[in-house]
Amino acid sequence: KVVDEESNVVPSGTPGELCVRGYSAMVGYWEDKEKTAEMIDDRRWLKTGDQFILDKDGYGRIVGRIKDMINRAGENIFPKEIEDLLYTHPDILEAHVIGLAHERLGEEVCACVKVQDGAELTLEAIS
Numbered sequence: 001k002v003v004d005e006e007s008n009v010v011p012s013g014t015p016g017e018l019c020v021r022g023y024s025a026m027v028g029y030w031e032d033k034e035k036t037a038e039m040i041d042d043r044r045w046l047k048t049g050d051q052f053i054l055d056k057d058g059y060g061r062i063v064g065r066i067k068d069m070i071n072r073a074g075e076n077i078f079p080k081e082i083e084d085l086l087y088t089h090p091d092i093l094e095a096h097v098i099g100l101a102h103e104r105l106g107e108e109v110c111a112c113v114k115v116q117d118g119a120e121l122t123l124e125a126i127s
Contacts, residue, residue: 001018001019001045002014002015002016002017002018002019002052002053002054002060003016003017003019004016004017005017007041012054012055012056013053013054013055013056014053015051015052015053015063015064016051016052016053017047017048017049017050017051017052017066018048018050018051018052018060018062019041019045019046019047019048020045020046020048020101021043021044021045021046024101024103025040025044025046025101025103026040026046026101026102026103026104026106027103028040029106046101047066048099048101049065049066049067049099049107050062050064050065050066050098050099051063051064051065051066062098065079065098065099068080070097070098070099070107070109071099071106071107072099072102072105072106072107072108072109073104073105073106074106077099077109079096079097079098079099079109080097082095082097082109082111083095083096083097083111086111086113086126089121089125089126090116091115091116091119091121091125092113092114092115092116092121092126093114093115093116094113094114095111095112095113095114096111096112096113097109097110097111097112098110098112
């Protein structure tokens with residue numbers, strides 16, 4: 001579901017925070033009930049921190065971050081720093097770094113890149 005700042009579901013086409021639930025969503029933070037309550041509501045919806053738009057047909061897209069920081073196992077990671085580093089590679093045209101919900105780590109870092117036509121980019125080339 002997509003909600004506003006007061007956790008009300010927003011109409012189709014309106015940006016809001018993406019909330020998810022299901023067997024793959026984390027249960028909570030280890031021994032931190034306050035942080036868990038901030039991120040997971042009483043109906044088990046996990047706030048992803050992603051700004052999301054859901055269209056009338058049920059398709060959606062991430063359009064930004066509510067917070068510009070990924071918390072991976074307690075480490076604060078700023079997506080812009082990783083994106084800036086990726087942009088130093090000559091074959092990368094676009095780079096977007098997001099946090100994905102992870103059961104054990106809280107969030108995991110995911111980088112999506114678009115490369116020049118014909119370019120063959122390997123993990124070794126950017127690490």
